[in-house]
Amino acid sequence: MVEAIKKTDFTFPGQVGVYQGKVRDNYYFEDKIVMVASDRISAFDVVLPRAIPFKGQVLNQIAAKFLNATKDIVPNWLLETPDPNVAVGLKCEPYAVEMVIRGYLAGHAWREYRDGKRQVCGVALPDGLKENDKLPEPIITPTTKAAEGHDMDITREEIISQGIVSESEYIQLETYTKALFNRGTEIAASQGLILVDTKYEFGKHDGEIYLIDEVHTPDSSRYFYKEGYSDRQEKGETQKQLSKEFVRKWLIENGFQGKDGQNVPEMTDEIVVNISERYIELYEKVTGESFQKQDYSDALGRIERNVLEKL
Template identity: 65%
Template structure:
């Protein structure tokens, strides 16, 4: 199984390059080619081994949901000429991520368990247990850190610090809640619960707000299986999850949460294969479509190089 950890292309007419946690982004004026590699991150740390097919899974799920929500919010995507490649519109990202939570899980539960009843300026009711449904979806934004950890931030801090103008921030909130509602409906049709997710937005030179990055993927979202959810809550049993949380839980069990001085545990071949298989399961369950593995005799890097040259560089 091939796995692509990074690319290092140089193209004619290329105007920029950025390497994120899992994506390599090549800029060409007002367009960009985004390669979703097989890198995997958790606790804001890129893990040492790449996961076969992970990039194709994430890119394909993101494209699926970007197309399914384009009637709600304009987005950056123009085409996907390869399962690991998306081509789209460049814009200036807002320096915050819009995290929407419908259930008390993950980071929100860890904060709640420690006694906090305010999260990003949002009050949480007393008497909740892990994975309970919240009275209504809430937005708990975070900063976007180029290095290190994202940090919780409130609406008031975002506006007060001038990170996002108030009118634009309120539009981001409206878009985020509309997207979460659509994602919830789509998940329900697959017998899933969209627990929480994050959205990122940018602004074009003309002032249009676009939905960017990935949408409703297992890296940016948490899903529960809806069958048996209520019974498991009554018995205070763990929920069956469809997300990257299983990777985080493995790291926690090995004593790693991305904190200073902690050592990333060894990733064995068996673990890498297990994670890869879970991502394939995620794709087929979330989209309801069979997954087609990237093929051909050429390496993934050669395939992507050719796809970018054919689709974005003027001949």
Template identity: 65%
Template sequence: MKALTTTNFNFNKQRNVYHGKVRDVYDINNDLIVMVATDRISAFDVVLPKGIPFKGQVLNQIAAKFLDQTADICPNWKLATPDPMVTVGLKCEGFKVEMIIRSILTGSAWRAYKEGCRELCGVKLPDGMHENERFPEPIITPTTKADEGHDMNISKEEIISQNIVSAEDYAIIEDWTRKLFARGQEIASRQGLILVDTKYEFGKRDGKCYLIDEIHTPDSSRYFYAEGYEERLAKGEPQRQLSKEFVRQWLIEHNFMNEPGQTMPEITDEYAESVSNRYIELYEHITGESFDRTIEQGDIAARIEQNVNRYLAERTKE
């Protein structure tokens, strides 16, 4: 099984490229971006040493579907998906915050709560909650968007007072965050899933706010299976979930949380394949469609380059 972990394309009118943790973003004439979802996988703010076959395709195709299914809520950057691992869209100036919204106390929020935290990003948390219990209503817990290292929790008030996002723009993206999450929960519910939490990124272009990047993928979101949720919660048992959390838990079990002195455990081919299968499982559950494994995997980079160049050439003719 092949995985695409590095790219070095040179598309027509390309200005520059930004290599992120899992995505490589190519600037086309300071107007469009070609976002390549690689098969890299990250956890605890570090990229794991082995790629996950089909992961990029899973992320890109889920995000594309949800961008299309939420376009009536707010404008987004997507123009086309010329390759299963690529989205081409409008270049926007991204806000330096990620809008994280949570409906259930789990993951990093639970780890903080267990240590006594009762306020997260300026949001007061009720006493007496249990792991995987629903909040009275979804809470928004933004983080700063770090170019390197850890993203940091930040409150709405701090974002506005530090002029990271204006009060006017924050009101817009806060409203969109709640509406996008509600739509995502509705779609997940129809597939027997609970959209537990997720993050959104927004930006501006010509004075107008846009939803950018991916949405509702297993890298940016956490899903529980709805069946058995209440019973497991009552018994204090772990929830069956579809998200990247299982990778984090595997790393924790192997004594790695990217802290000083810790060594990354070996990622075997067998483990990489098992992670790939989990990503495909989420794709099929959340979309209700079968995943296409038959797309040409011989030379993935050559396939992408051909498909993107064809799209850019056709767009130039328009």
């Protein structure tokens, strides 16, 4: 089986800092950031013990495609992608919130609703909804951006009253979030998919708001297949979806939700290969392009050479 990229440990000329996130290793320079998408996978805010071959390439290339497809809506941080696993862009000061937007009742929002809550992040939801129903209109359910541990639900009012984001800037973030979701929904529909929910992260550069990080990837978004969606809903059947939710469901079925005292179930070669194939399937379905697997024989050397050439 292909040996996945679990971590990187580069030292580049002019580098002023480094940060290892759940999935990406970020190398900081005076005015730029080199973001290396590893093959690590996280769920319930926990990095799982085994990395997934080609996952980083999938994330990096989907994100680049959608950043380029939405830059007319809001400026974004991306400058270039010198390697299938690498993005180079502007160093922005991130906002301490993630803008989650939902068009359907799925995932975390459904679990809250199922447990009797009729508000998510201060947004009221009507009675009588089923899992995966389309919402009357998309709702924004922001979360705090935790440096480590779990991101936490937060309301619009709390964000503004606590001074996390000013009211005028938050209104702008909401406007961008809705416009990006509309664009993502249109692109997904053209590929026979439904963009169910997603999250966006924003930052500031030279006083201007920029879209940062990844966009419309399987790690940040949930997709349903459009064909058969209505029939499955009417029959109460599980929706056919492309997202990381299948990983979460496998973990839940095996007694893990990231809570204290719980252990991650064994990730066999079969499980790892299955997850890898699902990510590649999502890439091809979302982009409409054939996935070209990169050579892993010297993946770290290839990444380092390509970054050094651009620097």
